[in-house]
Amino acid sequence: MHIAKLPAEARARRSAEMREFLRSRRARVTPAEAGLAAGDSRARRTPGLRREEVAVLAGVGVSWYTWLEQGREINVSGEVLDAIARVLRLDAAEREHLYLLAGLNPPQAPPVAVRRVPDGLRQVIDSWLPRPAYLLDRHWNLVAVNRAAEAVFGYGEDDHNCLVTFFAGARFRSSLLHWRDAAHAIAGQFRADAARYPDDAEFGRLAADLCAVSPEFAEIWAEHDIRGASTGRKTVLHPDAGELTFDYATLTLPDLPGHRLLLHTPAAGTDTEQRLAALLGAAVG
Numbered sequence: 199m200h201i202a203k204l205p206a207e208a209r210a211r212r213s214a215e216m217r218e219f220l221r222s223r224r225a226r227v228t229p230a231e232a233g234l235a236a237g238d239s240r241a242r243r244t245p246g247l248r249r250e251e252v253a254v255l256a257g258v259g260v261s262w263y264t265w266l267e268q269g270r271e272i273n274v275s276g277e278v279l280d281a282i283a284r285v286l287r288l289d290a291a292e293r294e295h296l297y298l299l300a301g302l303n304p305p306q307a308p309p310v311a312v313r314r315v316p317d318g319l320r321q322v323i324d325s326w327l328p329r330p331a332y333l334l335d336r337h338w339n340l341v342a343v344n345r346a347a348e349a350v351f352g353y354g355e356d357d358h359n360c361l362v363t364f365f366a367g368a369r370f371r372s373s374l375l376h377w378r379d380a381a382h383a384i385a386g387q388f389r390a391d392a393a394r395y396p397d398d399a400e401f402g403r404l405a406a407d408l409c410a411v412s413p414e415f416a417e418i419w420a421e422h423d424i425r426g427a428s429t430g431r432k433t434v435l436h437p438d439a440g441e442l443t444f445d446y447a448t449l450t451l452p453d454l455p456g457h458r459l460l461l462h463t464p465a466a467g468t469d470t471e472q473r474l475a476a477l478l479g480a481a482v483g
Contacts, residue, residue: 213269216299220267223286224252232285247285256281266300274300291452315342319451322459328478329462330444334360336391336456337400347462349477350434350442361388361404365412375433375441385418386425393424395456431465439477443468 225246232247232255247255253263258278265272266282279300283293297304315323315333323331323344330347332340338361343353352373357363364370364384371377392401409416433443444462451457464470 209271212299212301216269217267219295219299220282220286223288223292224249224267227285227287231287252282252285255285258282274302276302276305316453319454319459326461328474329464331459331461332360333457333459336395336398337404338388338391341457346474346478350436350439350444350462350474359404362408365408365415373435373437375435380432381414382418382421382423383425383427383430385415386423387427389419389422390424390426432462436473436477439473441468442470442473444470 227247228245229247229251232251234247234251234255249264249267250260253260256263256278258281262272263282266274276297279296279302280293283296286292288296294304319333320342323333323342327344327346330350331344332347332353333342335341337359339359340353340357347353352369353363357367361384365381374380388401388405392398392405395401405415405419409419428448429446431443431445433441436442443465445465446460446462449459449461451459464474
């Protein structure tokens with residue numbers, strides 16, 4: 199799928215970047231690494247592969263590859279870009295960059311099953327204390343939750359999926375202010391996520407299961423509302439700490455495709471920070 203057409207000045211910048219990017223990546227791959235006979239190295243004026251060698255190895259015409267490297271406006275396909283990425287030994291980030299420079303939307307990365315949260319990420323989640331933080335995978339399963347999130351939102355061992363807990367449990371309905379507004383937002387965000395992965399049947403299964411057990415979710419889901427939320431505010435009526443209001447930010451993680459980290463900060467102008475400290479202190483005691 200092609201991305202939106204750019205203005206002339208932006209296209210010129212992108213073409214220049216394509217030239218330098220492909221030349222630099224071609225220069226770092228040796229003929230031996232590409233499976234070619236090295237030949238006489240003295241005959242090579244520049245290090246790495248020649249344009250015609252990249253073209254042959256990728257199965258494209260020499261003229262076509264030359265035009266691509268020159269940043270010309272030509273038709274490209276994902277299959278051809280993948281072949282070039284393979285020859286040039288591009289990593290995932292470089293392959294995505296190549297797609298963007300060529301005017302194509304990068305393909306979605308395959309899901310990453312996280313059985314163990316990387317140590318650095320675990321440290322970030324734990325060090326966010328005394329503020330709540332948790333990690334979700336692309337199906338909204340709770341992968342890691344810090345102690346503050348457990349205390350504030352009541353996440354426990356039986357809570358495996360954030361969406362299911364929100365709609366199928368009674369806790370959020372009684373504790374979250376403006377539950378109905380939040381329900382519309384969450385269902386809309388989940389539908390937007392599902393559209394990003396049309397081949398993933400798990401989204402449909404989760405939605406169908408929730409429709410069967412939650413009339414509210416079934417009603418909202420039928421509206422086909424779409425929402426996006428990288429930041430927001432939520433207020434919780436905690437049974438012990440009282441009213442807690444947080445501003446939150448959602449961070450995507452390039453090394454864990456589909457995962458997102460939610461970080462909560464006590465809202466300015468409220469006494470949430472003091473109430474939160476007292477709650478966590480009581481939990482420790």
